[in-house]
Each structure stands twice: as structure tokens, then as C-alpha cells.
Amino acid sequence: MTAYQQLSSRFHRLHQLSHLQAMVSWDGATMMPSGGNQARANAMAELGVIIHQQMAATDLSELFKQAKKESLEPWQAANLHEMHNSWQKTNVLPEDLVREKSLAGAKCEHEWRSQRGENNWAGFAENLKPVVELTRKEAEIRAKATGCSRYDALLNVFEPGMTTEKLDKIFGQVKSWLPELIQKVQQKQKAEALIQPLIVPQGPFPVAAQESLGRDVMGLLGFDFNRGRLDISMHPFCGGVPEDVRITTRYDEADFTQSLMGIVHETGHARYEQNLPLEWISQPVARARSMGIHESQSLFFEMQLGRHPGFLELILPKIKQHLTDQSALSLENLQTLYTQVNPGNIRVDADEVTYPAHVILRYEIEKALIEGEMEVDDIPAVWNQKMQQYLGLNTEGNFKDGPMQDIHWTDGAIGYFPSYTLGAMYAAQQFSTIRKQLPNVDQMIAKGDLAPIFDWLQQNIWSQASRYDTDTLIEKATGETLNPEYFRQHLENRYL
Amino acid sequence: MTAYQQLSSRFHRLHQLSHLQAMVSWDGATMMPSGGNQARANAMAELGVIIHQQMAATDLSELFKQAKKESLEPWQAANLHEMHNSWQKTNVLPEDLVREKSLAGAKCEHEWRSQRGENNWAGFAENLKPVVELTRKEAEIRAKATGCSRYDALLNVFEPGMTTEKLDKIFGQVKSWLPELIQKVQQKQKAEALIQPLIVPQGPFPVAAQESLGRDVMGLLGFDFNRGRLDISMHPFCGGVPEDVRITTRYDEADFTQSLMGIVHETGHARYEQNLPLEWISQPVARARSMGIHESQSLFFEMQLGRHPGFLELILPKIKQHLTDQSALSLENLQTLYTQVNPGNIRVDADEVTYPAHVILRYEIEKALIEGEMEVDDIPAVWNQKMQQYLGLNTEGNFKDGPMQDIHWTDGAIGYFPSYTLGAMYAAQQFSTIRKQLPNVDQMIAKGDLAPIFDWLQQNIWSQASRYDTDTLIEKATGETLNPEYFRQHLENRYL
Numbered sequence: 001m002t003a004y005q006q007l008s009s010r011f012h013r014l015h016q017l018s019h020l021q022a023m024v025s026w027d028g029a030t031m032m033p034s035g036g037n038q039a040r041a042n043a044m045a046e047l048g049v050i051i052h053q054q055m056a057a058t059d060l061s062e063l064f065k066q067a068k069k070e071s072l073e074p075w076q077a078a079n080l081h082e083m084h085n086s087w088q089k090t091n092v093l094p095e096d097l098v099r100e101k102s103l104a105g106a107k108c109e110h111e112w113r114s115q116r117g118e119n120n121w122a123g124f125a126e127n128l129k130p131v132v133e134l135t136r137k138e139a140e141i142r143a144k145a146t147g148c149s150r151y152d153a154l155l156n157v158f159e160p161g162m163t164t165e166k167l168d169k170i171f172g173q174v175k176s177w178l179p180e181l182i183q184k185v186q187q188k189q190k191a192e193a194l195i196q197p198l199i200v201p202q203g204p205f206p207v208a209a210q211e212s213l214g215r216d217v218m219g220l221l222g223f224d225f226n227r228g229r230l231d232i233s234m235h236p237f238c239g240g241v242p243e244d245v246r247i248t249t250r251y252d253e254a255d256f257t258q259s260l261m262g263i264v265h266e267t268g269h270a271r272y273e274q275n276l277p278l279e280w281i282s283q284p285v286a287r288a289r290s291m292g293i294h295e296s297q298s299l300f301f302e303m304q305l306g307r308h309p310g311f312l313e314l315i316l317p318k319i320k321q322h323l324t325d326q327s328a329l330s331l332e333n334l335q336t337l338y339t340q341v342n343p344g345n346i347r348v349d350a351d352e353v354t355y356p357a358h359v360i361l362r363y364e365i366e367k368a369l370i371e372g373e374m375e376v377d378d379i380p381a382v383w384n385q386k387m388q389q390y391l392g393l394n395t396e397g398n399f400k401d402g403p404m405q406d407i408h409w410t411d412g413a414i415g416y417f418p419s420y421t422l423g424a425m426y427a428a429q430q431f432s433t434i435r436k437q438l439p440n441v442d443q444m445i446a447k448g449d450l451a452p453i454f455d456w457l458q459q460n461i462w463s464q465a466s467r468y469d470t471d472t473l474i475e476k477a478t479g480e481t482l483n484p485e486y487f488r489q490h491l492e493n494r495y496l
Numbered sequence: 497m498t499a500y501q502q503l504s505s506r507f508h509r510l511h512q513l514s515h516l517q518a519m520v521s522w523d524g525a526t527m528m529p530s531g532g533n534q535a536r537a538n539a540m541a542e543l544g545v546i547i548h549q550q551m552a553a554t555d556l557s558e559l560f561k562q563a564k565k566e567s568l569e570p571w572q573a574a575n576l577h578e579m580h581n582s583w584q585k586t587n588v589l590p591e592d593l594v595r596e597k598s599l600a601g602a603k604c605e606h607e608w609r610s611q612r613g614e615n616n617w618a619g620f621a622e623n624l625k626p627v628v629e630l631t632r633k634e635a636e637i638r639a640k641a642t643g644c645s646r647y648d649a650l651l652n653v654f655e656p657g658m659t660t661e662k663l664d665k666i667f668g669q670v671k672s673w674l675p676e677l678i679q680k681v682q683q684k685q686k687a688e689a690l691i692q693p694l695i696v697p698q699g700p701f702p703v704a705a706q707e708s709l710g711r712d713v714m715g716l717l718g719f720d721f722n723r724g725r726l727d728i729s730m731h732p733f734c735g736g737v738p739e740d741v742r743i744t745t746r747y748d749e750a751d752f753t754q755s756l757m758g759i760v761h762e763t764g765h766a767r768y769e770q771n772l773p774l775e776w777i778s779q780p781v782a783r784a785r786s787m788g789i790h791e792s793q794s795l796f797f798e799m800q801l802g803r804h805p806g807f808l809e810l811i812l813p814k815i816k817q818h819l820t821d822q823s824a825l826s827l828e829n830l831q832t833l834y835t836q837v838n839p840g841n842i843r844v845d846a847d848e849v850t851y852p853a854h855v856i857l858r859y860e861i862e863k864a865l866i867e868g869e870m871e872v873d874d875i876p877a878v879w880n881q882k883m884q885q886y887l888g889l890n891t892e893g894n895f896k897d898g899p900m901q902d903i904h905w906t907d908g909a910i911g912y913f914p915s916y917t918l919g920a921m922y923a924a925q926q927f928s929t930i931r932k933q934l935p936n937v938d939q940m941i942a943k944g945d946l947a948p949i950f951d952w953l954q955q956n957i958w959s960q961a962s963r964y965d966t967d968t969l970i971e972k973a974t975g976e977t978l979n980p981e982y983f984r985q986h987l988e989n990r991y992l
Contacts, residue, residue, distance in 0.1 A: 016542035019535060020516050023523055031527075035723035036740030039515060039777075046512030050546065227531035244532030281535075 003066035004080060008283060010054065010063075011083050015282035017051050019241050026239040026246045030231045034110075041106035048102050055090040075285060078467050082284035089157060092145040093138060101134040101412055108410040113234070121380060121399035124410075129376045131412045132369055138412075139370050151370045154415030158291040159422065161470050164367065167418055170484050171360045174421070177488065178356055179390065185341045185353055185495040198336050201328040205256040213256070213322035214249065214263040217315055221267045221301065222454055223247075224274050235407050236262050236348075238269035238298070242281055245270045256323060257337060258349070261306055268301025269294055271454070275462035286465045289473055291416060295423025296430060297461065303352050303424065304431040304490075305453070307338045310446030341495060343391035345401040352424065353491055357390035362406075362417040370414060379403045425482060426474060428490040430461070433478040499562035500576060504779060506550065506559075507579050511778035513547050515737050522735040522742045526727045548594075551586045571781060571963060578780035578962050585653060588641045589634060597630040597908050604906040617876060617895035624905060625872045628865055631908045635866050647866045650911030654787040655918065657966050660863060663914055666921070666980050667856045673984060674852060675886060681837045681849055681991040694832050697824040701752040709752070709818035710745065710759040713811055717763045717797065718950055719743075720770050732758050734765035734794075738777055741766045752819060753833060757802055764797025765790060767950070771958035782961045785969055787912065791919025792926065793957065799848050799920065800927040800986070801949070803834045806942030837991060839887035841897040848920060849987055853886035855917040858902075862910045875899045922970060924983040926957070929974040 001009070021044070028040055064084055072080060108127035115124045135154070142153035152164050215230060228240065233248035240246035247266035251259045272288055280286035288294045305311050312334050320329055327333075341351045347358040365382055368374035374382065380396075383403050387393045395402040403409075408416050434456050435441050444452065460477035467473075471481045497505070517540070524536055560580055568576060604623035611620045631650070638649035648659050711726060724736065729744035736742035743762035747755045768784055776782035784790045801807050808830050816825055823829075837847050843854035861878055864870035870878065876892075879899045883889045891898040899905075904912050930952050931937050940948065956973035963969075967977045 013542055016539040019539035020520055020543060023536075023539075024516055024519055027519055027523060031725065033722050033724060033740060035720065036737070039737055039739035040519075042778075043512040043515035043519075046509055047516060050513075224531070226529055229527065229529060241532070241535060243535035244529060 002070050003063045004070050004072060004076060007060070007063050007067055007083055008079070010057070010060070011086075011284055012282045014051060014054055017047065017054070021047055021051070022239055022241050023244075029233045029235070029237065029239070030246075030248055034113075037106070037110050041103060041110075044106070045099050045102045048098055049095060052090060052093070052095055052098050055087055056095070060087055060091075075280065075467060079280065079283050079285035082287070082466050085160065086284045088145065089142075092141055094141075097134060097137055097141070101131070101138065104130045104134055105411045109407060112404065112407070112410045116400045116404045119398070119400045119404075121404065124399070124404055125376050125379075128409060131410065132376055132414075135412045135414050136370060136372070139414075149371070151367045151415065154370060155418065156415075158413075158416050158419050159470070160290055162290075162292070162418070162422070167363065170425075170482070171356075171363065171418075171421075173484055174356050174488075175360060175390075178353075181488075181491060181495075182341065182343065182353055182357075182391070188496065189341060192336075196332070196336070198340070199328040199333050201256065201326060201337075203255065204253040205323050207251045207253060209322050210251050210253075210256050210259050213318060214260060216318050216322065217260065218263060218267050220315070220318075220448070220450070221264065221271065222450075223267050223270055227274055228270060230263070236266055238266045238273065240273075242273045242276045242278075242286075245273045256319070260319070261302055261338070264306040265298045265302035268298035271301075271457070272297040272462050275458055276465050277463055280465065285467060289461075289464070289466050289468075290470050291419035292422035292426060293461065293470060293473065295419050296426035297423075297457070299352075299420075299424045300427040300430055300457070304427050305445065305450075307352075307494075308442070308445050309335050310442050310444075312338060313446045314448050339494065343393055345387070345393060345395060345398065346405055348405075353495055354391060355424065356421045359417050359421040361386040361390060362408075365403075366409070366414045366417065422482070425484050425487040428487040429474065429478050429480075429483060430457070431490070432486045498566050499559045500566050500568060500572060503556070503559050503563055503579055504575065506553070506556070507582075507780055508778040510547060510550055513543065513550070517543055517547070518735055518737050519740075525729045525731070525733065525735070526742075526744060548586070548591070551583060556583060556587075571776065574963050575776065575779050575781035578783070581656065582780050584641065588637060590637075593630065593633060593637070597627070597634065600626045600630055601906065601908045605903065608900065608903075608906045612896045612900045615894070615896045615900075617900065620895070620900055620906075621872050621875075627906065627908045628872055628910075631910050632866055632868070634908075635910075645867070647863045647911065650866060651914065652911075654912050654915050655966070656786055658786075658788070658914070658918070662978075663859065666978065667852075667859060667914075667917075669980055670852050670917075670984075671856060671886070674849075675888075677984075677987060677991070678837065678839060678849055678853075678887070682839075684992065685837060688832075692828070692832070694836070695824040695829050697752065697833075698822060699751065700749040701819050703747045703749060705818050706747050706749075706752050706755050709814060710756060712814050712818065713756065714759060714763050716811070716814075716944070716946070717760065717767065718946070719763050719766055723770055724766055726759070732762060734762045734769065736769075738769045738772045738774075738782070741769045752815070756815075757798055757834070760802040761794045761798035764794035767797070767953070768793040768958050771954055772961050773959055776961065781963060785957075785960070785962050785964075786966055787915035788918035788922060789957065789966060789969070791915050792922035793919075793953070795848075795919045796923040796926055796953070800923050801941065801946075803848075803990075804938070804941055805831050806938050806940075808834060809942045810944050835990065839889055841883070841889060841891060841894065842901055849991055850887060851920065852917045855913050857882040857886060858904075858913040861899075862905065862913065866910060918978070921978060921980050921983040924986040925970065925974050925976075925979060926953070928982045928985070 024040070024044060024047075032040060064087070067080055104127070108124075108131050111127055112124055136150070139150035139154050142157070143150045146153055146156065148156070149164060155162050155164070155167070211230070218230065227243055228245035228247070231246065231248045232250060234250060236247075236249045238245065238247045247263070247270050249259045249262045249266065272294060276286050276288065313331055316329065316331055316334060339351070341353045343354050344350060347355070350358055361383070364386065365374065365379060369376070380399060380403060384395045387395045387402075408414070434453060437456070438444065438452055441453065444450070461473070464473055468476065475481050520536070520540060520543075528536060560583070563576055600623070604620075604627050607623055608620055632646070635646035635650050638653070639646045642649055642652065644652070645660060651658050651660070651663075707726070714726060715721070723739055724741035724743070727742065727744050728746060730746060732743075732745045734741065734743045743759070743766050745755045745758045745762065768790060772782050772784065809827055812825065812827055812830060837849045839850050840846060843851070846854055857879065860882065861870065861875060865872070876895060876899060880891045883891045883898070904910070930949060933952070934940065934948055937949065940946070957969070960969055964972065971977050
């Protein structure tokens with residue numbers, strides 16, 4: 001066996017362990033009764049250690065050296081690059097830190113589930129502090145190994161190639177036009193509401209009916225139910241493995257619109273996973289390119305496609321069929337419903353115009369936390385100050401809808417938030433390219449002729465997996481690297 | 497660290513891996529879409545390899561030698577004994593044999609799924625022969641290592657301490673009275689039916705209603721939903737881990753009685769698991785004592801308690817509340833329904849009176865197979881002869897409802913069948929002891945005062961786990977070792 005083949009075989013085995021990790025994590029979020037948490041955390045920590053040990057095998061370093069000298073096909077070379085990145089990312093951390101962080105995160109998350117409802121910041125902060133402390137240690141070790149800043153080192157775990165420098169520039173631009181855009185859109189929507197007031201659909205919409213509507217729309221979007229599931233969790237996500245993709249949502253019987261669009265969002269993630277290249281599936285090169293590219297697929301589905309007037313026209317009969325017909329369910333009113341812009345406290349409920357403000361706020365706080373410019377106890381005050389500045393909202397004392405609303409920091413997933421807005425930007429850029437290549441795409445969507453769109457995504461994004469770095473992937477797909485102007489144009493076109 | 501502590505720490509880690517194995521197996525039987533099967537099989541195989549490697553660590557042998565010289569508390573000494581048994585059981589077999597047997601079993605089971613429907617004995621026998629051959633080899637190796645007979649060596653995998661000598665005596669006694677008892681009960685029930693014909697409840701009984709009835713009854717039986725779940729699977733089972741016990745059932749909308757009593761059965765397994773000693777939970781000594789003792793808990797719940805007239809009286813209002821009221825749902829008719837005795841071909845459908853005949857037949861055949869006194873080709877004739885002798889049924893040519901009905905032999909799980917009837921006997925003996933200690937137990941059950949019964953099980957069985965060998969456990973609990981007379985008395989009291 002060549003060194004490359006030996007490495008490939010090692011990562012094939014690691015893939016099996018990731019399968020277990022993914023499935024048991026899914027179970028923890030969807031099925032596990034709360035009393036099972038401690039035993040589960042221990043089992044997951046042990047699995048983490050075993051994966052870490054396999055990654056830390058002393059001969060891997062030599063195998064990588066040898067493999068780099070071997071003659072490889074392009075996909076193999078890309079795979080070697082991804083194997084090496086994956087190895088370095090994991091191997092740089094000491095085993096103890098991995099275990100401690102996993103346990104601290106599990107404890108913080110588990111208690112957060114009840115603390116959030118109680119608005120118990122003090123209790124949450126006690127658990128968050130060790131998570132942040134361990135993540136700082138992680139950042140320091142990663143930074144030393146890669147020669148970048150501490151926050152950049154974390155960012156690169158989720159978004160290889162991204163830097164604080166690039167992000168500061170991109171987010172700086174957004175901050176320069178976003179507050180004004182939000183104001184303009186709100187003024188416009190207020191004026192429109194005077195002429196044609198929004199009608200809120202009247203529930204209850206039973207969970208079972210919403211679920212069957214969701215499944216119907218997932219089918220329309222090409223979700224493969226033979227290799228996946230839809231379930232319920234407190235915090236919606238797309239999990240599982242490419243061969244068995246598990247998405248979740250949560251239902252509110254008073255409001256079907258959130259769960260429906262949530263399902264469209266997760267289906268975007270799911271189709272990316274379900275269409276990663278099967279012949280490479282156990283290898284790192286077959287993984288999704290980055291969190292930002294992953295989010296570009298969910299936001300492509302939710303924002304570019306899902307809130308497209310043509311798509312709403314397409315699914316309106318399904319909504320009426322599974323739920324009920326009522327005056328609120330006219331096409332015009334549904335479009336108005338799905339394009340309302342209202343600054344609010346909750347990121348996951350935010351519309352696509354105000355959403356970047358939520359992300360920029362979190363980015364600025366987590367960066368300061370990691371760089372040691374801020375402490376956990378400072379979060380609520382800074383949060384409130386930035387919410388006032390970006391969205392004009394006072395969050396003083398409201399921890400549960402403030403810094404306790406998200407699961408990311410509780411888990412120690414610091415460096416992740418920017419991916420959401422990068423995803424929105426990549427999605428806008430992708431759709432803009434498709435529009436150039438399929439000039440009548442708007443009519444096609446309304447007619448349900450979605451295959452050419454999915455084919456484009458399949459060809460340019462899904463099947464490419466991690467074959468190229470992010471910049472190259474996007475440049476090959478759209479003709480240029482990330483350009484936030486497409487996102488701005490998209491927002492202005494839709495909302496002004 | 498002492499050698500004992502090192503061993504304990506190794507088994508603590510193995511426990512975490514068993515957690516993953518249990519949870520992912522549960523998922524495979526309850527949640528997994530069929531397209532995920534191949535990836536799942538690969539992942540489980542890899543986990544199996546890792547567990548095997550940890551068990552095969554070369555220093556364990558020396559650690560066991562040292563630990564035996566160390567001074568240990570009684571629970572620790574019992575734990576060391578269980579660790580050693582567990583290690584020896586796994587380690588004594590050569591890897592090649594394990595793999596070959598696993599492959600032969602998988603092939604036999606896979607083809608059995610279609611062969612059974614086709615009544616294709618010849619095809620099935622071709623695949624069963626290598627399974628039996630490899631199990632004979634396994635038995636020989638295990639027998640050499642432990643100094644017992646070949647069949648005893650297999651029996652001990654499931655039922656430590658049990659021997660052919662004991663079983664022959666026990667089953668010999670049963671055979672001396674069972675055929676006559678079955679005849680008498682049938683005559684009695686025929687006569688009763690002339691006076692008061694059985695009324696079959698008329699469905700449909702919706703799955704959701706049966707499920708809520710099941711949950712209600714599980715609550716009554718003390719199932720801890722904070723550390724467990726109820727789901728659906730094709731073959732009902734109790735899985736998961738003690739901290740998160742997952743039971744399953746299957747529903748037939750035309751007949752609620754099977755799923756209801758199935759849930760009661762699995763709840764017996766579940767309470768045992770949920771009440772194993774928490775402070776030892778990651779150690780082998782905290783595991784259930786044996787398959788027979790496990791089955792004694794499920795059969796205590798299903799047969800001793802579940803079909804007790806007082807218990808049926810207790811749950812009858814719940815049945816009416818969740819399902820529907822109808823004339824079939826009188827207490828008398830429900831009792832008649834749940835105590836019908838009818839010799840039939842299928843073991844899993846058998847009542848508690850005829851069930852031992854099914855087990856004894858299988859025990860006699862599998863023992864002869866392993867000891868080399870019989871060949872696979874002889875099975876159908878012997879099966880038919882014994883079915884005629886024990887149950888008065890002719891199975892000639894009916895292979896699918898004869899030797900092809902169970903999955904145990906196809907998988908190579910020879911030595912397991914006796915546990916079913918041992919469980920029924922242990923359960924009767926336990927209930928008889930409780931009756932002596934709580935003379936008004938019948939009235940207590942009807943009133944729903946079940947706590948003293950559960951307390952007895954908790955104190956005498958559940959909390960003892962593998963602290964003692966089976967004989968000692970049962971002697972401490974009931975004052976004597978296994979005595980099949982209690983089972984006979986139970987059947988005669990209930991059915992004559």
C-alpha cells in the first residue's frame with residue numbers, strides 16, 4: 001500500500017466513528033430523555049478520545065510526508081490536503097483538553113436547557129466560564145500551530161481560509177449600509193401596511209398537519225426520505241451522515257410559517273449532504289466545503305428560493321391542502337408575511353435583512369472574548385449596547401432572549417457565527433449566477449420547474465464537496481470570489 | 497493504581513463504548529431509514545473491532561493475575577470475577593472463528609428472511625450447516641477453556657453456572673407433568689366456553705390510543721420516563737442502557753391485547769435495567785445477572801403480575817378510558833382472553849402453559865446438535881416427533897412454522913433458548929416468596945398497591961445485579977435455589 005492508501009484507510013475507519021458520533025448526537029437532541037444525559041456525555045467523551053487517539057497515531061506524520069511525494073490524481077491530492085488539515089486540526093489539541101471541553105460543554109448545554117427558561121444568567125455564566133476558558137486554551141494552541149491570531153484559529157475550524165482581516169472588511173461594509181437599509185425597509189413596509197394591512201393566519205395549525213405539509217415540501221425540494229428523516233428538536237438542525245441525513249424542526253401550533261420555512265432551510269443543508277460524492281464518501285474530500293458554504297445551501301433554499309414569490313405561489317396550494325384555507329392565505333399576503341422586516345431580539349427568528357446585525361454583534365463579542373479583551377461577565381452589557389446600536393433594541397435584564405438564546409457558545413463552538421452571514425452572501429452570489437444562466441428562472445420556479453436549479457447546485461457545489469478551497473469553489477461556480485455586493489443587491493431588490 | 501483499579505478503569509471505558517453500541521443498535525431497529533443500512537453496518541463493525549481490541553489488550557492477563565492477590569471489598573471481588581468472565585468469554589475465541597461465524601450467521605439470516613416464506617428447508621439447511629459447524633468449534637474451544645461439556649460451554653455464555661445436568665433434571669420434571677396439564681386445562685377451558693363463550697374485542701384500536709394506554713400502564717408499573725422511552729419496532733425488545741432504557745412494541749389495530757401485554761413484558765426488563773446499582777453502573781458487576789434472570793423480570797411482570805386477575809381489574813378502567821367500552825371488556829372476559837391455552841406451532845405466540853414445551857424441544861435438539869448426536873438434516877423429523885409428543889401437533893413438511901420459525905439458530909445463538917423457561921420458573925418462585933411475605937398480595941394488586949412488590953424485586957433482584965452467582969441470588973431471595981415446583985403450582989393454581 002502506498003502512504004496515501006494507508007492514510008485513506010485510516011480516514012475510512014475514522015469515518016465510521018464519525019458516523020456513530022453523528023447518530024448519537026442526533027439522538028441526544030431529538031430522542032434522549034433528560035435523565036440519560038450524564039451517561040451519554042461520558043460515552044461521547046470516550047468516543048471523542050478514541051477518535052483523537054486514532055488521529056494522534058505517531059506514524060501519521062511520516063505517512064503524510066511520504067504521501068506528499070507520491071503521484072496522485074487531482075481528487076486524491078485534494079483528499080490528501082483535507083486529510084492533512086483534518087489531522088492537524090485534531091492533533092494539535094491535547095487529549096485532556098478535548099475531554100474537559102467536551103464535558104464542560106455538555107454540562108453547560110444541559111443546564112442551559114432549563115436555565116434559559118428561568119432567565120438565569122448567573123447560573124448559566126458559571127457554566128459558560130469554564131467553556132470559554134477551555135476555548136481560549138484551544139485557540140491559543142491552534143494559533144501557535146498555524147501562526148495566526150487566536151480568533152482566526154477558531155474561525156478556521158469552521159471556515160478554512162477565512163480571516164479576521166477579511167471579515168472585518170466584509171462586516172465593516174455591511175455595517176456601513178445595513179442600519180439605513182433596515183430603516184428604509186421599515187418605512188416602506190409601514191406605508192404599505194396602511195394601504196394593505198397584513199393579515200396574520202389564524203391557528204391552531206395542528207403539529208401533525210404542519211408536519212405533513214413539511215414533508216410534502218421536502219419532497220418538492222428533492223429530499224430523499226430513503227436516506228433521511230424529519231424529527232422535532234428544541235433547536236432545529238441538520239445532522240446524521242450523508243447516507244442518512246436527519247433534519248429537525250420545532251412546531252408552534254399558532255404559527256405554521258416558521259416551521260415551514262425552517263424545514264425548507266434544513267432541507268437545503270440536507271440536499272448538500274445527500275449529494276456529496278458517494279464514491280469518496282468515507283474520505284475528508286467528500287465533506288461539505290465549510291460551514292459558510294453549508295449555510296449558503298440552507299439560505300439558498302430558505303431565502304433565495306423559499307421566499308421567492310414564485311416559490312410561495314408554488315407551495316400555496318399545499319399550505320391550503322394540509323392546513324386550512326383562510327383570507328390570510330392569499331399569495332400577496334403570504335409574500336408580505338414572509339418578507340416582513342422587524343428588528344427583534346432573537347437571531348433564529350430574524351428576517352434576512354436584520355439577521356446580519358445579529359451575527360456581527362456575536363462576531364464582535366466572541367472575538368473579544370477569545371482575544372481576552374472581554375470576560376463572560378461583560379457579555380450582557382456589551383450585548384445590550386450593540387443591540388441598541390445595530391437594531392435599536394433594549395435587552396437589559398432579558399438574558400434569555402439575549403446572550404442565552406443560542407446554543408453555540410454553550411457548546412464552545414466559538415468562531416461559528418460568521419458562517420451564517422457568509423452563507424447568506426454566498427447564496428445571493430450563487431442565485432445571481434443562476435439568474436444569468438437561466439434568465440427565466442423566476443417563471444420556472446413558479447411552475448415548479450426546479451430541476452435546473454438543483455442541477456446547477458449539484459454540479460457546482462454539492463458534487464464538488466471539498467475538491468477546491470472555498471475561494472476557488474465560488475470562483476469556479478460564479479466567476480468571482482466572495483463579493484458581498486450580490487447580497488446587498490438581493491436585499492435592495494427584494495425589500496426596497 | 498492497583499491492578500484492580502486499572503482493570504476497573506478499562507471496563508469503565510468499555511462501558512462507554514457499549515453505550516454507543518446499544519444506542520446505535522436501538523436506532524437501527526426503530527429510527528433508521530433503510531437507505532442508511534450499509535453505512536450503519538460498517539460503522540457498527542468498526543466499533544466491534546475497537547471493543548475487541550480493547551478486550552484483547554495483552555496486559556489484561558497480567559492485571560487479572562495481580563488483582564486476584566489484592567485485598568478487595570465483596571462488591572469489588574464480585575466485580576473482578578465478572579470482569580474476568582467477560583474478558584475470558586470474549587478473548588478465548590480466535591478472531592478468525594468470530595469473523596467466520598459472524599459471516600455464516602449473517603448469510604444464513606439474510607437468506608432465511610425469504611426462505612422461511614417459501615418453506616424452503618433444503619436451502620435453509622445448506623446455510624445452517626456451516627453455522628452449526630462453527631458453533632460446534634466455538635463450543636469445543638469454550639469447553640476446553642472452562643473444563644465443561646461443549647453444550648454447557650455455550651449455555652454459560654447466556655446463563656453462567658447452568659449445566660446440562662441441572663437442566664435435564666428440571667426439564668425432565670416438567671416433561672413428566674406438562675402434557676397432561678395441557679390436556680386438562682384445555683378440557684376445562686372447553687367446558688367453560690360452553691357456558692360463557694369468549695368474546696373477542698372488536699377494533700380498530702388506533703395506534704395512538706394503544707400507545708397512550710401502554711404509557712399509562714408503564715407509569716403504573718413504575719417505568720421511569722425520565723430515563724427511558726417507548727417506541728415501535730418490528731420485533732419488540734428492551735434496549736438502550738440502564739441510564740436510558742428503550743423498550744419497543746408493535747401495534748395491531750385489530751388487537752390491543754398483544755401490544756399491551758408486550759409492553760408489560762418489556763417494562764419488566766426495563767425496571768431491572770433502570771434499577772441496577774448506579775454506583776457500580778459502568779462495571780460488569782452492575783450488569784443483569786443472566787438472560788434467565790432478565791427473563792424472570794419480564795415474565796414476572798407479564799405472567800405473575802400482568803395476567804393476575806387483580807392486575808387486570810386494576811387496568812381495565814384504563815383500557816376502557818384509552819380505547820373504548822364494549823361487552824368484551826368485562827373483567828371476566830378479559831381474564832379469559834389473557835389465560836387462553838392453545839397448543840400452537842409458534843413459540844412467540846404461545847401461552848405460558850404450552851411455552852415450556854417449545855423451549856424443551858429446542859433445548860433437546862440444539863444440545864444433540866452441539867454434542868454431535870444429531871445433524872442438521874435430522875432436525876425436521878425430530879422436531880415433528882417432539883411436537884407430536886409434547887403438544888400433539890403434526891408439523892411434517894411445515895418447516896416455516898417448525899424449525900425455521902426462530903432467528904436464534906440462524907444467528908448461531910445456540911444455548912439461549914433454556915433462558916426463557918428458566919425465567920418463567922424463577923418468576924414463579926419469586927412471586928411465591930412474595931406471597932408468603934405479603935399474604936394479602938392479591939388484594940394489594942387489585943387496589944394498585946404495587947410498591948411493596950417492586951420494593952421486594954428492587955431489594956432482592958434489581959439492586960443485586962451480578963453481586964452473587966445465580967444460585968446464591970435466588971437462594972438469598974427465595975430461601976432455596978431454583979425449584980420448578982413453584983412454576984407447576986402457579987400453572988395449576990391459575991389454570992386448573
